Amino acid sequence: MRDDAALTTDNRPTRLAALREALGKADLDGLLVTALPNIRYLTGFSGSSALLLVTALDCVLFTDFRYEAQVVDEVGRAATVRIESTSLWNGVWPVIAGLPGVERIGFESAHLLHRDFARLLEQGSRWQWRPAADLVESLRAIKDAGEVAAISRAVGMAERALARTLPLLMPGMTETSAAGLLERHLREEGSEAYPFATIVASGPRSALPHARAGDRVFATGDFILMDFGAVADGYCSDITRTVVLGAANADQRAFYEVVREANARASGAIRVGMRGMAADALARDYIDACGHGDAFGHSLGHGIGLEVHEAPRLAKTVEAPLATGMVVTIEPGIYRPGWGGVRIEDDVLLTEDGAVVLTTFPRHLIEIA
Numbered sequence: 001m002r003d004d005a006a007l008t009t010d011n012r013p014t015r016l017a018a019l020r021e022a023l024g025k026a027d028l029d030g031l032l033v034t035a036l037p038n039i040r041y042l043t044g045f046s047g048s049s050a051l052l053l054v055t056a057l058d059c060v061l062f063t064d065f066r067y068e069a070q071v072v073d074e075v076g077r078a079a080t081v082r083i084e085s086t087s088l089w090n091g092v093w094p095v096i097a098g099l100p101g102v103e104r105i106g107f108e109s110a111h112l113l114h115r116d117f118a119r120l121l122e123q124g125s126r127w128q129w130r131p132a133a134d135l136v137e138s139l140r141a142i143k144d145a146g147e148v149a150a151i152s153r154a155v156g157m158a159e160r161a162l163a164r165t166l167p168l169l170m171p172g173m174t175e176t177s178a179a180g181l182l183e184r185h186l187r188e189e190g191s192e193a194y195p196f197a198t199i200v201a202s203g204p205r206s207a208l209p210h211a212r213a214g215d216r217v218f219a220t221g222d223f224i225l226m227d228f229g230a231v232a233d234g235y236c237s238d239i240t241r242t243v244v245l246g247a248a249n250a251d252q253r254a255f256y257e258v259v260r261e262a263n264a265r266a267s268g269a270i271r272v273g274m275r276g277m278a279a280d281a282l283a284r285d286y287i288d289a290c291g292h293g294d295a296f297g298h299s300l301g302h303g304i305g306l307e308v309h310e311a312p313r314l315a316k317t318v319e320a321p322l323a324t325g326m327v328v329t330i331e332p333g334i335y336r337p338g339w340g341g342v343r344i345e346d347d348v349l350l351t352e353d354g355a356v357v358l359t360t361f362p363r364h365l366i367e368i369a
Contacts (some may be wrong), residue, residue, distance in 0.1 A: 012078045012142050015042055020056055022135050029102045031053035031132060034093070035111040037306040038136040040234060044074045052079065053086045053095060055102055060095055062088040090121050096127060099366045106132030127181060134311070140309040142325040143301055147235060148349060151304065151327055154191070154237035155347055157230035159361045161185035162241060169245060169368050171220050175200040179213035182228055191230035195308040197237065199227035204240065207341040209298055220246040223340040224368075229308060236308040238329050239359055240345035243366040255334065256365045259342045262332040263363060266300060267348055270330065270355050275319030283332040284316070284330060292334045295341075303327035326350045327358070336353050 019042065023031055033039050033052040039061070042054070047067040053060045061079040062069060063071055071081050084091040085350055089251040107120060109131035120129045135326050143151070165186045179200040186194065201211035202218050206225040218224065227240040242259075244252055262283035270279050280300040287296045299315035304327055312318070312326055322328070328350065333343030 009144075009146060010078075011146065012042060014042060015139060016054065016059060016078075018139050019054060019136060022058070022138075023054070023106070026106065026132060026135070028105065028106045028130060028132065029104045030058075030096075030099075031106040032108070033134060033136065034108050034116065035136070037310075038108070038111075038140070040306060041136060041140050041298055043078045044076075044254070045069065045071055045079075046074060046234060049088065051092060053092065055099060058099060062091050062095075064088065064257060064300055077288075089116070089123070093123055096124070102127070104130060106130050106135065109133055119327055137220050137311055139335070140305055142323055143305060143327050143349075147305060148325075148327065150233040150235035151237060151347065151349075153232040154230040154235055155239070155358045156233060157186060157189040158228060158237045158239050159359065160189045160228065161230065162172045162192070162228075162361060163240070165226075166243060166303055166366065166368060169218065169224065169243075171218050172247065173218045174215050175202055175205070175213040175218075176215060178218070178224070178226075182226065186228070186230050189230065190232070192234070193231045195229040195231055195236035199225065201225045201242075201243075201341075205340050207335040207337050207339060209335060209341070209343065221249070222246075223252065223342065225341060225343060227343065227345065234306050236304050236306070237347055237358075238304050238308050238331075238345060239347065239361065240331055240333075240343045241361060241366070242342045242344065243368055245368050248365055248367055252340075253365060255336070255340075256342050258287060258292060259334055259344050260363055261344065263330055263344045265348055266330045266332065267355060267357050268318045270314075270322070270328075270348065270350065272322055272324050272350050272352060274322050276314045276320055276322065277316055279314040279322065279328075280316050280318070283330070287332060287334060294334060295334040297335070298331075298333065301331050302344075303328050322350055322352060324352050330357075 051062040059079040165182045179198045200213040203222040206223040229238045266282040301314040303310045331345035335341030349356040
């Protein structure tokens with residue numbers, strides 16, 4: 001789904017305009033952005049040290065000397081850049097003071113450290129600071145064509161890495177060794193990073209939904225659950241496949257088939273306008289009807305983008321409706337403590353015409369000889 005035209009389109013002005021509209025509705029004169037993914041979304045800057053001030057007329061990015069060359073390449077004219085030689089915060093106060101009419105400023109309450117909040121109350125006491133939640137995140141939930149193209153490339157990297165890894169799995173290998181193989185292949189396929197710690201859980205440990213790879217040794221007959229992702233242009237993929245090392249037994253096949261069918265039902269029926277709780281029920285109701293409701297303890301899925309977990313959420317209590325352009329995971333799973341578990345996770349784009357499953361890796365039960 002690579003869209004070269006989309007990749008050359010600069011959507012940052014549109015994003016800033018949408019944020020400024022949101023600031024007006026929130027009765028704010030500006031927003032101090034401290035979350036690095038939000039700063040990257042608005043300006044393109046991917047460094048590890050930055051603050052961003054957005055007002056009705058200005059967009060000022062503060063970073064340090066380590067990024068003096070990088071910030072020019074990545075940000076261009078999207079923001080006015082200030083390189084600070086000491087603390088970034090020391091540069092913020094005089095800039096705000098020089099902006100007329102800026103009095104009520106929002107801060108990202110979900111991301112600001114307490115020590116930095118204290119700075120607002122002390123050095124920034126001349127302004128009114130108001131907590132603001134999800135102003136940028138709500139914009140990020142809707143992906144444009146360039147973002148979808150990046151996620152699609154990350155999906156491809158992850159799938160190719162998995163295809164290279166599975167034939168190498170064998171009895172006697174440890175979970176950590178398998179995770180290392182998969183991560184090496186992810187890098188070789190072009191992944192910039194790992195969006196989260198790769199999960200490889202085998203045998204009884206596959207019943208731990210977020211197990212870390214450990215020193216357990218693979219044995220013939222094990223379920224092996226692999227949850228991993230790739231990163232392309234900052235955007236994440238998130239995929240899970242569960243395989244059997246050797247021939248699956250009847251219980252494993254039946255267990256697996258429940259999850260596979262739940263995944264297919266949810267991926268096939270999820271729609272724009274559906275509430276998060278209704279989407280979750282697409283898989284949960286089927287799993288419950290099969291007698292495994294208590295074994296599906298997590299939500300159906302979540303949004304992916306610059307972060308591997310972002311809006312929206314597909315969960316039992318979420319009433320917010322899904323919208324065109326969201327990219328979500330569909331990841332039903334059932335887990336039997338002491339025996340094993342199965343999860344099948346795909347990345348899905350929501351469009352006006354229905355859901356487009358970006359993941360193409362087979363969902364049938366794979367038995368590794």
